[in-house]
Amino acid sequence: GQQLNQSPQSMFIQEGEDVSMNCTSSSIFNTWLWYKQEPGEGPVLLIALYKAGELTSNGRLTAQFGITRKDSFLNISASIPSDVGIYFCAGQSGGSRLTFGEGTQLTVNP
Amino acid sequence: DGGITQSPKYLFRKEGQNVTLSCEQNLNHDAMYWYRQDPGQGLRLIYYSQIVNDFQKGDIAEGYSVSREKKESFPLTVTSAQKNPTAFYLCASRSGTGQANYGYTFGSGTRLTVV
Numbered sequence: 001g002q003q004l005n006q007s008p009q010s011m012f013i014q015e016g017e018d019v020s021m022n023c024t025s026s027s028i029f030n031t032w033l034w035y036k037q038e039p040g041e042g043p044v045l046l047i048a049l050y051k052a053g054e055l056t057s058n059g060r061l062t063a064q065f066g067i068t069r070k071d072s073f074l075n076i077s078a079s080i081p082s083d084v085g086i087y088f089c090a091g092q093s094g095g096s097r098l099t100f101g102e103g104t105q106l107t108v109n110p
Numbered sequence: 111d112g113g114i115t116q117s118p119k120y121l122f123r124k125e126g127q128n129v130t131l132s133c134e135q136n137l138n139h140d141a142m143y144w145y146r147q148d149p150g151q152g153l154r155l156i157y158y159s160q161i162v163n164d165f166q167k168g169d170i171a172e173g174y175s176v177s178r179e180k181k182e183s184f185p186l187t188v189t190s191a192q193k194n195p196t197a198f199y200l201c202a203s204r205s206g207t208g209q210a211n212y213g214y215t216f217g218s219g220t221r222l223t224v225v
Contacts, residue, residue, distance in 0.1 A: 006152075033213050042116075042200050042216030043153075088152065097168075098214060102152035 006089050006101030013079055014109050021087060021104040022073040029091035032065050032072040033098065037086045046087075047074070079108050112137045116201050116217035123188070123195070123224050131186045131220045133201035140205060142184035143214065146170060147198040156199075159184055188222060196224045 006023045013019060023032075031050055035043035047058050049065035049072060056063055062075045072091075076083055089101040114135040123129045133142065141160045145153040155168030159178040173192025178184055184203075188195045198221050202214035 035216075040219065040221070042202070042218050043214075044216070045213040048213050097155065097158065100153045102150075 004089060004091055004099055004101040006104060008104055009102070010105040010107070012107045012109065015079060015081060017079050019076040019079055019083070019106060020073060021089075022071060023089035023091070023101045024071040025091060025099075026070065027091075027093060028069040029093050029099075030069070031092040032063070033090040033092070034061075034063050034072070034074045035088040035090065037088065037103070039085070043086075043088055076106075079106075081108050081110050083108050114201060114203050114215050114217040116199075116220050118220060119218070121220055121222045123222060125224055126190045128187055128189050129222065131188065131199055131201075131222070133184045133186065133217060134182055135184075135203045135215070136182060137203055137205070137215060138181070139203035139215070140181070141203060142178070143202040143204075144168075144174070144176065144184070144186045145200040145202065147200060147219075153200065156186065195222055197222060 004023050004025050033048050034046045036046050037043040047056050047063040052069045053067050054065040060077045064073055086103040086105050088103045090098040092098050117132045143158040144156040147153055154170050156174050157168050157176040159165035162178055162181050165176050165178050173189055175187045198219050200219050201217040204214050
């Protein structure tokens with residue numbers, strides 16, 4: 001099946017720092033999604049991107065749909081302790097299925 | 111409030127036993143999915159269903175079975191044939207149409223432990 005390479009696998013940062021993570025694929029996607037998962041819970045949708053080049057913000061979060069349609073990044077500005085969790089990218093190229101990245105584990109030290 | 115409910119939250123099973131995980135949604139979504147999550151790994155698709163009375167195998171269907179007799183319900187059975195069933199299981203649903211509905215809504219998961 002399709003593969004998404006998500007990096008970094010983990011990040012340890014100080015409160016107040018900015019964070020950047022990205023996903024790349026060898027395949028083209030029509031939709032990119034970013035999710036956050038807190039311990040023991042299901043992922044929650046943060047941002048959805050539908051057009052190449054699209055830049056979308058949700059509070060301190062900003063995500064972009066790459067021009068080539070093969071990549072996306074997520075930035076978190078001025079991190080706070082409640083940003084802790086696993087962040088997943090997901091891509092859809094048609095049909096019903098999403099392809100998920102392996103996640104970025106974010107730890108924020110107060 | 112609309113949502114997707116998984117039960118139980120924690121489940122313990124003896125080796126050799128089948129166990130069924132429940133997933134119910136009241137979002138009127140057409141498609142439903144089951145994922146398995148292991149520590150340090152992403153989400154792996156087990157089975158999915160786009161419509162009542164129809165379902166397809168995902169990437170790791172061996173040792174699992176599902177049914178979709180009602181739109182609201184998509185139970186997953188972990189059979190004794192599944193060699194390593196201990197994992198966190200996530201159910202998700204999605205509306206069948208509309209660009210704005212491409213994102214999945216996830217349940218809060220069931221943690222299955224084989225003892």
